Amino acid sequence: MPEEPASNSATSGPPSASALFIEVNCKSSGNIRRFSAATKAGFALQIINRKLDDGVVPGSYIEAVKEGEESVSFGPTSVLADYGDGWKLQTVVGEGFEREKDVQATHSQFATIMDQDDPDIKVRKRTERGNNVLYIGRIFLALSIMALFGSILTWGLENLPSLIR
Structure with missing residues (x-):
C-alpha cells in the first residue's frame, strides 16, 4: 500500500522547518x-x-x-x-x-x-518458588502476631475491671 508523496512530505523536497x-x-x-x-x-x-x-x-x-x-x-x-x-x-x-x-x-x-535443561533456568525457578514460600510464610507470621496481640488486648480489656479494684 504505497502512499502518494505529499507536497509537505519531508522526503519530497528540500529540508524545511515546516515539514509535518x-x-x-x-x-x-x-x-x-x-x-x-x-x-x-x-x-x-x-x-x-x-x-x-x-x-x-x-x-x-x-x-x-x-x-x-x-x-x-x-x-x-x-x-x-x-x-x-x-x-x-x-x-x-x-x-x-x-x-x-x-x-x-x-x-x-x-x-x-x-x-534445553539450562541449570541457570532451574536455579531461577527454584529461587522463585522459594521466594513464594517465604512470602506466604511471612504473611502467615504477620497474621499470627496480629492474632496474638488481639487476644492479649481482648483478655486485658475483659479483665480490666477486676484489675482496677
Whole structure:
C-alpha cells in the first residue's frame, strides 16, 4: 500500500522547518510509514515492525540512504531527520536475515536453546518458588502476631475491671 508523496512530505523536497512528517520505507514489506518530524528512530522501528505480517523479516535499524553517498544510521534514541533531495529513510534488515528461511531457522534455534535443561533456568525457578514460600510464610507470621496481640488486648480489656479494684 504505497502512499502518494505529499507536497509537505519531508522526503519530497528540500529540508524545511515546516515539514509535518517524515516517511520511512520498510524494505521487508515495501510499505511506507509516516511519522512526525520529531519521532525517535527506536519508536518508529518498533511501530514498523509491529505492523509487519507473519513471515516478514523485521527491521534492525533505520538509515538514510542516497545513491553515491555513504548511508547514515539512526540509533534508537536518534530523532529521525531528512537530509534533503535524494535521501530516503529506510529500515535495514539484520545481516543473515535476508531470507525467510534464515529467520525461521533462527527462531527454531532460539526455541531449541530455550527448551534445553539450562541449570541457570532451574536455579531461577527454584529461587522463585522459594521466594513464594517465604512470602506466604511471612504473611502467615504477620497474621499470627496480629492474632496474638488481639487476644492479649481482648483478655486485658475483659479483665480490666477486676484489675482496677
